[in-house]
Amino acid sequence: SPGRSFYAKEIKKLSVMLPNYLHDNGFFDKTGRTDWASMEAYKYKETGELLGPQHSFEVEYVQDIMQQQSDSLDCGMYVAAFAEYLSDEISIPSISFRSDYLRNRYATLLWKYGMDKFKAGYVSDNDDPTRPKSFYTIPAECGLINIE
Numbered sequence: 562s563p564g565r566s567f568y569a570k571e572i573k574k575l576s577v578m579l580p581n582y583l584h585d586n587g588f589f590d591k592t593g594r595t596d597w598a599s600m601e602a603y604k605y606k607e608t609g610e611l612l613g614p615q616h617s618f619e620v621e622y623v624q625d626i627m628q629q630q631s632d633s634l635d636c637g638m639y640v641a642a643f644a645e646y647l648s649d650e651i652s653i654p655s656i657s658f659r660s661d662y663l664r665n666r667y668a669t670l671l672w673k674y675g676m677d678k679f680k681a682g683y684v685s686d687n688d689d690p691t692r693p694k695s696f697y698t699i700p701a702e703c704g705l706i707n708i709e
């Protein structure tokens with residue numbers, strides 16, 4: 562179909578663009594623990610196209626997948642839903658995708674996380690327990706120097 566060929570061209574562009582973007586930003590350098598060449602999925606993927614060595618992505622066409630409305634600029638819920646699908650393999654209904662439900666669900670999870678941190682006494686983003694404030698001792702009068 563003509564629509565599918567248009568999307569195939571766009572997907573092909575993204576399958577080249579995304580790996581190049583990740584390569585340029587050092588994503589593959591930061592994954593030193595992963596031996597990409599030994600992984601079956603990446604074995605024959607290194608190419609010299611465009612910006613040097615890269616890892617191409619497999620492109621799969623999926624039928625009946627949920628899509629964002631073309632006039633909507635709010636893609637946050639779709640990104641979150643896809644991330645959840647990719648990381649936890651939680652299925653996403655293509656017909657009855659309810660962004661209001663997901664917003665409430667994520668807000669509840671964030672609120673619970675915040676309350677758990679509060680109850681545990683954490684106040685920083687890195688979950689370190691609070692440290693006692695250090696004391697500052699004012700020096701004696703003779704230790705002060707006046708510079709004019």
